[in-house]
Amino acid sequence: MAETLRFDNFNVGTDSVFDIGAQPEGDDAPQRPGVIEEIKTVFGYEGEDLGGLIGEVAPHMTLQDNIAYAEEKLSEDETREKIGYADEAPVDIARAWGERSGLQAGVLRPLMEPAKELPDNFSAAIVTDAVANWMKRMTSIAIEVGGKTKVDRLLFAAGARRLGATETHLAPGGTSVADFMRQELIPAYGVARLGGPILFDTVELVRSTNKDGPSVMRRAARQLHELEEVDLEQDQIVVPAVAGNWMQKGVQARQALQGVQKGFDEDPEARQLWVASRFFPLGFTGREHKSTYQNPYSAVGNILRGAKLFQDIQ
Numbered sequence: 306m307a308e309t310l311r312f313d314n315f316n317v318g319t320d321s322v323f324d325i326g327a328q329p330e331g332d333d334a335p336q337r338p339g340v341i342e343e344i345k346t347v348f349g350y351e352g353e354d355l356g357g358l359i360g361e362v363a364p365h366m367t368l369q370d371n372i373a374y375a376e377e378k379l380s381e382d383e384t385r386e387k388i389g390y391a392d393e394a395p396v397d398i399a400r401a402w403g404e405r406s407g408l409q410a411g412v413l414r415p416l417m418e419p420a421k422e423l424p425d426n427f428s429a430a431i432v433t434d435a436v437a438n439w440m441k442r443m444t445s446i447a448i449e450v451g452g453k454t455k456v457d458r459l460l461f462a463a464g465a466r467r468l469g470a471t472e473t474h475l476a477p478g479g480t481s482v483a484d485f486m487r488q489e490l491i492p493a494y495g496v497a498r499l500g501g502p503i504l505f506d507t508v509e510l511v512r513s514t515n516k517d518g519p520s521v522m523r524r525a526a527r528q529l530h531e532l533e534e535v536d537l538e539q540d541q542i543v544v545p546a547v548a549g550n551w552m553q554k555g556v557q558a559r560q561a562l563q564g565v566q567k568g569f570d571e572d573p574e575a576r577q578l579w580v581a582s583r584f585f586p587l588g589f590t591g592r593e594h595k596s597t598y599q600n601p602y603s604a605v606g607n608i609l610r611g612a613k614l615f616q617d618i619q
Contacts, residue, residue, distance in 0.1 A: 311407025317417045322612035326405035340402040343388045355613040363606025375602040396591045399601035403587045409548040411584040415576035416555035426455040428540035434464040434521045437473035439547045444490045446545035451504030459505040461486045462525035466516045483512045526561035537566035548585035552611040555580040
């Protein structure tokens with residue numbers, strides 16, 4: 306049986322996002338189209354404009370705000386029958402889409418194509434602004450990559466955002482992201498190296514005056530471009546990200562680095578931009594805490610956003 310096309314084995318140059326999660330008929334399972342086609346059917350959407358589909362399915366940037374609508378649509382008996390899930394609970398359908406798409410799988414691969422042999426050396430790992438729990442996970446993933454191959458530099462890039470009042474117990478609300486990185490994340494690297502090998506030659510922090518993700522990533526790219534030790538004409542860079550978000554972080558990094566170095570990552574024989582993430586499980590009920598499980602209903606919007614990023618980059 307042919308391997309199911311998923312995000313983690315997707316080739317941006319040759320594969321179609323509408324085939325993600327498609328399954329041939331098996332001994333104990335019916336044939337199914339790609340998960341995006343099933344999502345379109347559930348939400349009554351026609352056409353291939355993923356931007357419009359995202360606006361219909363998951364219009365809110367805050368993932369939790371999209372949960373109720375997805376749950377409502379999947380609770381309709383007639384809708385479930387249309388996609389061959391008449392006997393399944395709504396949450397199980399959303400969960401099945403997440404599993405078939407490979408959304409939550411861990412990766413260590415070039416952004417543009419499935420995994421190749423791990424490079425002997427990355428010039429830098431870039432950890433950028435996100436919610437506090439995500440920043441902690443990204444730092445941990447950077448450390449994991451540093452334990453597998455040489456990473457010269459761990460670069461933290463902070464935006465102008467301040468932590469929300471209940472974002473983390475590690476720092477009070479109003480703490481700047483730069484201070485959180487300096488006080489909590491950079492020391493985490495220090496703890497990781499005690500009694501073990503030095504994972505990074507340099508750990509540094511840069512700060513953007515803007516809050517949005519692309520601006521913060523551009524600040525990181527400018528920093529790398531200005532360093533004599535980094536040669537963006539040929540060096541390889543890795544971007545840690547949480548599961549389901551590596552497509553966004555990777556695209557942001559590729560665009561930012563191409564903005565300072567023409568031709569960056571455009572040679573298919575020598576991909577320069579890699580992404581790394583760790584498996585993070587989908588919930589079983591939709592009521593689990595977001596720090597330990599990805600809500601299956603909010604994952605639906607992530608599937609579409611990841612697909613659109615891949616579609617737009619081609």
